[in-house]
Amino acid sequence: MRRLLLLGILSACGGEGASGADLSGFPTARILVDGVEFEVYVATTLAQQAQGLMFATEEQLQPLLDGTPRGMLFVFSTEATRSFWMRDTYVPLDLAYAKADGTIVEIHQLVPLDETLVVSGEPVQYALEALEDTFAAHGIGPGAVIVP
Numbered sequence: 001m002r003r004l005l006l007l008g009i010l011s012a013c014g015g016e017g018a019s020g021a022d023l024s025g026f027p028t029a030r031i032l033v034d035g036v037e038f039e040v041y042v043a044t045t046l047a048q049q050a051q052g053l054m055f056a057t058e059e060q061l062q063p064l065l066d067g068t069p070r071g072m073l074f075v076f077s078t079e080a081t082r083s084f085w086m087r088d089t090y091v092p093l094d095l096a097y098a099k100a101d102g103t104i105v106e107i108h109q110l111v112p113l114d115e116t117l118v119v120s121g122e123p124v125q126y127a128l129e130a131l132e133d134t135f136a137a138h139g140i141g142p143g144a145v146i147v148p
Contacts, residue, residue, distance in 0.1 A: 021055040031073060033096075033104075033128070033135075034144035039064060040073040040128070049074055053129055054088040061091065061131045069138065071130035073148065079123035086114045092132035097124040102146040104128075107135055 026041035026048060043049045053061070053072050063069050076082070079100050086093070093110040097120040108118050109132055120127075126146055135141065 020057040020060050021051070021053065023056070023060065026072075029073070029148065030068075032147040033138075033140055036069070036138045036140065038069050038071055038128075038130070040071045043072055043074045049076075052084075052089070053091075053093065056089065056091060058091045058131065069130055069134050071128055071134070073146070074127040074129075075148070076125050076127075079125045081120050081122070082124055082127060083117040083119040084110070084127060084129075085117055086110050086112055089113065093129045094132055094135045096128045096135060096140070096144075096146075097121075098126040098128065098146050099123075100125040102126065102148070104140070104142055104144045104146065106142060107140075 023041050026043060029040055029042050031038050031040055043052060052074070061070050074082075082097060084095055089110070090112050092112055095108045095110050095118060096104045097106050097108075098104045099122075105124065106121055110118060110129075126148075128146060
């Protein structure tokens, strides 16, 4: 009976948020960011980019057993001013905006559930999200290069 009650409470709180995001539709890739290998979910379609890491759990973004950090790489067809928010995103994230050549031009720390738009200061073609402090822990900052 207690188990059924707990399942009911989790369902009422939003099933996906409780169990994590369905990231199975995203391809994965290994990329380098200033020589640090990341495993990323790759968001290239409008639907994938709209979903992003909504409902993802901290466990889904933990480094792999070998220490490889994880994240999501958003790949856009052209450079443009981009904006991100944290709707339905429950874990704190780092967000790096990068130019067409992969050079990171700015990094932001994103607060869970904050719907304030975080707008790139200049046109960018890539955005990379990872758990908060991942970039700092690996010495990644503006000027670092993403190699898809």
